[in-house]
Amino acid sequence: MEQNRFAAAFKQNAIWLVFIIEIAIFAYFNPKFLSLPNIINISRQVSYYGIASIGMTFVILIAGIDLSIASIVVLVNVVCAYLMMNMGWNMWLAILVSIAMATLIGVLNGFMVSTIGIPAIIATFASQTIFRGLAYILSGGLPIPDVLRYAPEVGLNGDPALGFFARWTLNHWSIFPRMGVGLIPVCAIIMVICFAVGSFILNKSYFGRYFYAIGGNEEASELSGIRVSKMKYLIYALSGFFAGLAGIIVLSRTGSAQASSLVGFEFEVITCVVLGGVSVAGGIGHMSGVIAGVLIIGSLKSGMVMMNVSEYTQMVVQGLVLAIAVGFDCFSKKRQAS
């Protein structure tokens, strides 16, 4: 019994071992990999993957998929920049409206999947195309550049909030200067808060339990009284919300909005989630595993860049990681069944 428990605990946390081995390999080949600037850089890089992966975790837990998140991120980028730069909106209002729009797109996905009954992969693929197209239309196919640089003038004529935003988004805001914690990127702090909220939803709220129940046996959940249809709306809305938040982080990092950016982002997020042990069959997974998955992918990308691996090879490696993660999940399911 104790041995089985140990084996189960090891299996559940093996992903962290993979992460440590990966770090050790990259550090061996390039000692600068573990330098403070690189760690900060990785934490910035993984922040938007991490935030988007929380919503994706909820969706995959109910045996669904959301292929529209990359388009939502891009559309939020473009809309937020457009509202600030072209229409002179207050920054906070623009952010709120953009995130609300992202959440509404999630609700639309929920409507297509739950009410109309379109398979999630098709419904969200349609959304992906629609909203990427809308981002192109709104931006005219051109980037909206220098959002951070010109926002104060164009936006609200020197509104101090915008100055704060610009500073905030430079990701070098030291939150605990006197305590010597140093340069902690704000986007990383937001990611940690989001993970805490996601973890709370999954482990401590009834909603989290509904998510697992629906993923495990949808029909039994319905019979027990859960309004599965409403839950699907909520889950896709949450996925949209987190994608919207990730979009704001991306805008704050790059300082420009471009409709053609982040192609394939959804697959990278799916890789993080599945690598973290969330089963594509639904009903199984933990937020701690997803955090490990996000860190592995972030470190992998950074490590490959530091080892001068070409961008094309990076794509091959990431595709292989996704195939291995999903393949391993399917294989273990098959072995369990036989």
Added chain:
Amino acid sequence: MYEVSADLTEYFREIDPKKRLVILDSLPESGGVDFVREVYNDRYSDHEGKGRRNIDWWLWRCICLQLLYGRGGFFRHFRDKEVTTIINELRMNDTDESHRAILYHEYRNTARRYLSTCRSGDYASSFMGFRKASDEEKIMKACADIWQMSGGIAKRSGNDTAMKLWVDAFREEIVNYDDICRDEYERLRKEDS
């Protein structure tokens, strides 16, 4: 194992709550029917007050037990606490023999209702529902589910004695579900011990 009158047999065989109520209303108010009615009201009422409709509270607690089976580590304390709550809610520790007979059949009915969902198209499917499970895969998963929500969680939370009636009822239901279930249930039991 636990005998009930012929009138009640039909009631316990039916899994649709509305049809069960019709049968229950047609029964004469004697021979423990008042307790059967009490159990019925308890099972199909909203204990959370969250406005859920057509609730089957006991079925929901089955699902909860299965989810709790997968919990351990930091959450072990919370898991054990909730299992104790469920034991009390579902009256697993009722010592009255006539009540135990009725509870046994109600538990079997709950297990049967769960199993009625295990032959549906989407059950045990993988890869976001694109790969449908074979009949054998569905049966194997049903066995695993039943084990986890009965014997498995009882063992893990150290409530073998308190949950005996529940475990027996679920075991009886699954071994009668399909020919291969008896061996599979035994395999799961040995693997977990």
